[in-house]
Every structure is written in structure tokens, then in C-alpha cells.
Amino acid sequence: MSTRLTTLLAERSAKRGDFVLASGRRSTLYVDCRLTTMSPEGQILIGREALAALRDSGWPVDSVGGLTLGADPISYAIAHASALEAETGTSGMVRSFTVRKEAKQHGTGKLIEGPFQAGDKVVVVEDVITTGGSALKAVEAIRAAGGEILGVLALVDRQEGGREALEAAGLKVIALVTAADLLPLIPPA
Ligand SMILES: O=P(O)(O)OC[C@H]1O[C@H](OP(=O)(O)OP(=O)(O)O)[C@H](O)[C@@H]1O
Numbered sequence: 594m595s596t597r598l599t600t601l602l603a604e605r606s607a608k609r610g611d612f613v614l615a616s617g618r619r620s621t622l623y624v625d626c627r628l629t630t631m632s633p634e635g636q637i638l639i640g641r642e643a644l645a646a647l648r649d650s651g652w653p654v655d656s657v658g659g660l661t662l663g664a665d666p667i668s669y670a671i672a673h674a675s676a677l678e679a680e681t682g683t684s685g686m687v688r689s690f691t692v693r694k695e696a697k698q699h700g701t702g703k704l705i706e707g708p709f710q711a712g713d714k715v716v717v718v719e720d721v722i723t724t725g726g727s728a729l730k731a732v733e734a735i736r737a738a739g740g741e742i743l744g745v746l747a748l749v750d751r752q753e754g755g756r757e758a759l760e761a762a763g764l765k766v767i768a769l770v771t772a773a774d775l776l777p778l779i780p781p782a
């Protein structure tokens with residue numbers, strides 16, 4: 594993990610305050626990853642580093658995606674980086690997709706949008722893991738649609754039990770940055 598990505602997350606995304614989280618927990622730390630993942634520099638760094646982590650894992654990944662919205666810019670950056678890598682010749686491209694929180698109520702009625710295919714070997718993407726509940730929701734949706742889950746890739750692991758919950762469900766977890774990496778870089782409240 595580059596110091597630059599950790600620094601970007603600490604400077605732009607990490608906030609101290611009083612926050613209610615997706616799980617209903619309260620926390621004095623919030624990592625608004627979108628401020629980093631949707632920025633030009635974040636897109637380049639995350640695409641490059643997340644793809645490198647996937648390649649290092651040895652997982653034969655066909656596609657990446659997770660529960661909208663946090664996962665989306667990360668998944669798309671990985672797909673983009675894989676296309677750039679493929680231009681220089683060595684590795685296969687990685688498709689990206691989005692898992693909606695609820696199936697669309699009109700049009701195609703899809704829960705999973707984008708070029709996901711049944712039979713894909715999938716890495717589930719997360720921006721933040723807290724309890725792991727959102728990643729597990731994505732895993733269920735992808736399995737129900739015929740995907741095979743290789744593991745979970747998160748930008749930030751808050752180290753609050755989510756990794757353990759995912760591992761207990763038989764899923765390997767890769768995190769690019771942890772709360773322990775960020776906390777020393779954030780000013781006290
Ligand atoms: O590990 P968990 O306890 O599930 O918490 C982490 C999730 O919480 C946030 O989603 P949220 O639904 O708040 O936001 P989003 O719609 O902006 O992605 C974040 O993007 C993760 O997906």
C-alpha cells in the first residue's frame with residue numbers, strides 16, 4: 594500500500610465527530626471514502642493498487658463489484674486499470690459491476706447491473722468494512738445470480754470485527770488500508 598493513498602484517505606476522507614453507521618452503531622470516526630475514491634488522483638491510485646493486490650492474491654478474477662454506492666468507483670477503477678494493463682500485454686481484463694440495494698422496479702428489473710456473467714469468479718469490493726454486513730449482502734446477491742466468490746477486497750478495514758465475520762463465513766479478505774494506518778495521521782478531535 595502506497596503512503597500516498599493512505600495520506601489521501603487521512604487528509605480527505607477521515608473525520609472525527611459523532612456518526613451513525615450503516616449497521617446502526619455509533620462511532621467517533623467516519624471515513625468518507627467517496628471523497629477519495631471519486632477524485633481523479635484517487636481513481637488512478639486505487640485502480641493501480643487494488644489491481645496489484647488482486648494480481649498478488651493469485652485469484653483468477655473475472656469480475657469485481659459490490660453493494661452500491663461505496664464500492665462502485667473502486668470497482669470501475671479496477672476495470673479501467675486492468676484495461677490499461679492489458680494494452681501492455683500480460684494479464685486479462687477484469688469486468689466491473691454494481692449490486693443495487695434493491696432490484697430496479699422497472700426496465701430490466703435487475704439487482705446486478707453491468708457486465709457480470711453467471712459463472713464469473715468474483716471478488717466482492719467494499720469501500721469500508723465495519724461489521725461486514727454490506728459485503729455479505731453483496732455476496733448473497735452474486736451467488737444467487739450464479740457468481741463464484743473468490744474473496745473480498747476493501748479499501749479500508751475499520752478493524753471492528755467485519756473481517757472476522759467475513760472470514761467466519763469462509764471468505765478471504767484483502768484490505769488496502771486499516772484504521773490503524775489512518776488514526777495516527779488524523780488530528781485529535
Ligand atoms: O461493514 P458494514 O457494517 O456493512 O458497513 C460498511 C458499509 O457502510 C457503508 O455503506 P452505506 O450503506 O452507509 O453507504 P453508501 O450507500 O454510500 O455506500 C459503506 O459504504 C459500506 O458499504
Ligand SMILES: O=C(O)c1cc(=O)[nH]c(=O)[nH]1
Nearest residue numbers: 614615623624625721723
Ligand atoms: O460503517 C459505516 O457505515 C461506515 C463507516 C465509515 O467509516 N465510512 C462509511 O462510509 N461507512
